[in-house]
């Protein structure tokens with residue numbers, strides 16, 4: 038078992054890494070790792086947190102659902118929290134769930150409502166006196182993004198509760214549901230995007246999320262979004278005895294409720310439903326990844342209550358992955374947005390659960406070695422969660438001896454730069470900030486809202502500027518002129534001037550935004566803030582040593598290696614110089630009071646065994662403290678090495694604390 042200190046450090050680091058991937062997934066709709074890898078990180082964190090609970094547990098990503106809201110939409114406080122669901126992956130787990138509830142409720146049987154689990158985006162809709170007044174995404178479950186205008190564009194969503202006969206309507210109600218995109222319109226949308234030179238969406242879920250999060254609701258209106266409603270939060274002025282009756286009321290009020298919902302008299306009926314819906318899955322016009330079981334009686338739901346962020350009375354039963362056999366023709370390497378090299382198997386096309394599959398991700402070199410995957414092999418592949426198919430295992434009996442082993446390239450296939458594999462990481466990556474495969478994404482990220490916030494410079498224009506060779510890295514933006522922009526196709530006088538102006542306005546960004554904008558792997562918004570607080574200037578960060586970085590509580594070896602490597606790469610160094618030359622000067626930041634040595638001043642006297650005076654000074658300063666040469670009233674510590682001088686006497690007479698080298702090392706966490 039890990040010692041406590043190492044575990045707590047690993048916990049903080051995992052939280053930052055997961056938060057980084059949350060941003061990529063939820064806010065940028067551009068996931069960098071597979072769901073399985075994400076789940077693995079989450080599981081590792083959950084395990085560690087269970088063994089070593091700490092004070093920050095409440096704000097851990099394991100306790101949150103999704104990511105914090107985007108800065109660009111107004112925040113919306115959900116009147117009652119939007120919960121998530123516990124998962125079951127086997128029949129056994131479904132039966133366990135039912136047994137647990139029966140025990141807790143001291144009853145012999147429980148009846149449920151079974152519903153398809155749609156793969157979309159959860160929303161909360163507020164209706165006051167029957168009128169739709171506000172709608173928001175889930176966000177972190179407590180606070181979401183106000184996307185009212187965009188929701189209003191979804192034609193299937195009634196903006197007023199329909200009155201039927203004498204039946205009353207609630208004076209206030211939060212209605213919960215899922216915004217999604219059907220498979221056919223999703224395909225069409227992607228075809229159109231490719232034709233227009235835009236990046237296609239990875240899957241219908243990402244397309245739905247990207248569409249609902251448009252600042253301009255006219256764009257949302259053109260996207261084929263659908264919605265199903267499946268529950269409520271707060272309700273005033275009326276009550277329902279069962280979930281089933283509640284769904285019937287929603288339907289009667291005009292809301293789209295999934296036609297496949299069913300009442301199930303016991304858990305066996307639920308399991309039959311699960312199998313039936315699983316078999317019909319590929320015939321449905323939308324993606325589902327399982328079914329949801331909910332206790333039908335609302336009184337019983339109430340008694341059972343919640344456990345952390347999940348209601349005890351509901352369960353998401355996930356479908357198993359679908360598998361098929363095929364052969365690998367070739368293994369190619371793709372360079373991803375962050376320079377990650379992903380080996381991809383090109384295979385004989387095969388139908389997996391209704392979808393033709395000819396590519397499978399091999400994730401990384403370790404995975405290939407572990408599974409001993411070779412070119413020419415016959416393999417079992419699976420498609421889980423509708424994303425990228427993967428190889429489960431090789432059928433060795435089918436080997437002919439002609440199969441070839443795969444080797445990771447030593448240089449980037451896109452730009453010829455050296456490929457690096459960081460210690461402790463499974464991925465190989467191209468760390469060249471100017472790699473064309475990464476560059477367009479880098480520039481888009483650099484200019485984006487949370488980063489340098491350069492208005493008017495979106496994905497399309499970034500790519501256009503790059504392709505026209507007007508820029509080759511983010512720093513080149515600052516050398517653009519209006520005349521150069523006018524050379525571009527369809528670039529008008531006024532918009533060119535506007536772009537030059539907004540680029541100019543971005544020259545003195547807050548330090549953390551600038552650090553985030555650089556697109557250093559694993560450095561999301563939160564880590565960028567920590568770095569800005571600790572180092573105060575970009576110059577300090579650029580020369581930060583491994584020990585300075587790992588001295589920060591929440592930063593471990595993985596993030597550290599990535600930062601050091603980034604500023605070490607000659608091409609990145611050149612880009613940083615160009616920023617300087619262009620007059621891009623991030624605002625300096627006062628080194629944070631949260632730094633462990635903030636406000637503490639040190640005086641060294643005598644020789645130290647473990648380090649020189651300059652090293653000690655640097656460490657203290659990087660941790661937010663100061664070092665002076667003479668003892669004054671403001672001195673916090675005098676560090677006495679061997680053969681200390683008169684400073685010790687002065688400290689003694691002024692009552693200032695004298696510490697040994699050993700105590701000093703403890704203080705700096707060594």
Ligand code: IVH
Nearest residue numbers: 120121122152153154155159215267329348
């Ligand atoms: S009920 C407290 N019902 O799955 C109950 N969720 O993993 C919370 N989802 O956030 C949700 N179909 O986005 C519920 N029929 C359904 C659903 C459903 C899809 C999504 C929803 C939720 C997530 C939880």
